Amino acid sequence: MWPYAGRVSHEAAGVPTTRNDEDRQDNVPQGSEDVQDVQQDEAGEAAGPEDAEQRPEARLARAVQVAEQALIEFEIAVETFRVEVENFSRLHHQKLGPMYARLDELDALIAEARAAKTGDPEDERKAREARAVVMPMPGVDELFHDWMDTDGLSPEAAAMLTEQPVRPPKRVRPSEEARRLYRELARKAHPDLAQDEVERQRRDEFIARVNAAYGRGDVELLKELVAEWEAGPVQPPAPLSESEELYARLEWLSRRKELLTVLAKELEDGAIGSMLRMAPDDPDQLLEDIAEQLLGEVSRREAELAEMAQQ
DSSP states (O other): OOTTTTTTTTGGGGSOOOOOGGGOBTTBOTTHHHHHHHHHHHHTSOOOHHHHTSOHHHHHHHHHHHHHHHHHHHHHHHHHHHHHHHHHHHHHHHHHHHHHHHHHHHHHHHHHHHHHHHOOHHHHHHHHHHHHHHSOOOOHHHHTTTTEETTEEOHHHHHHHTTOOOOOOSSSSOOHHHHHHHHHHHHHHOGGGOSSHHHHHHHHHHHHHHHHHHHTTOHHHHHHHHHHHHHSOOOOOOOOOOHHHHHHHHHHHHHHHHHHHHHHHHHHHSHHHHHHTTOSSOHHHHHHHHHHHHHHHHHHHHHHHHHHHHO
């Protein structure tokens, strides 16, 4: 399985769910005891007697804190795999596209040679179909393939339009150093840790730069972003909110978890995600293996075409 299997789809279990307003009693949410159990497991010790004497709002605030951290870890896992899927797709198209095109051309030439030799209407139909595959009429999606990604124009398209050097990803999976720096930045600067809208916007813009650098596997830029964040303003710890605000926060975290779960499922079930599951430890080698297989297919078709020409 791919490196985040069992984690991306199920890691959201750490985000507690909340019950409806009519089910709330004494301002204690359903599932808050479960959140305490998570904290106890992580800390390796049970809650002390003083914990039972805390105000319900304090217990709820701790539940929100645990839910926030669980959601951040879940988002990191989803984003990490999303980058691998996107990079694999681009590199697959870049490295293997010409081989697929050559195979289509050879298939058309073989079908046309067979049809010319036999004169059979069925062979002629197959030859026309094979030739149509080589130069199909492009649709809208195909015209814009690889020009748009989740953030709008892809880095390659933006570079071409601005006459800047194209910077495609170097490999499917960014290096271990890039992944470590990305996780560090995501945990420190995540927008969900913002306490007001201004701070959230600042974090959103910063994380967008972090994601772009990670997608390209740019370790040096990620190091610069680490230094930039460390030099930024230190945010004071958030004061405890009142119970209703904390309830709303838990509900938002739960909805966010559900959306991420859907995204993770789509990534896992997609064609590229399925291919990545074939080589979870070394997806770059998978590209090389596929390329080798395609080269073998090209050689076999070329030999078949040459043999037909001699007959």
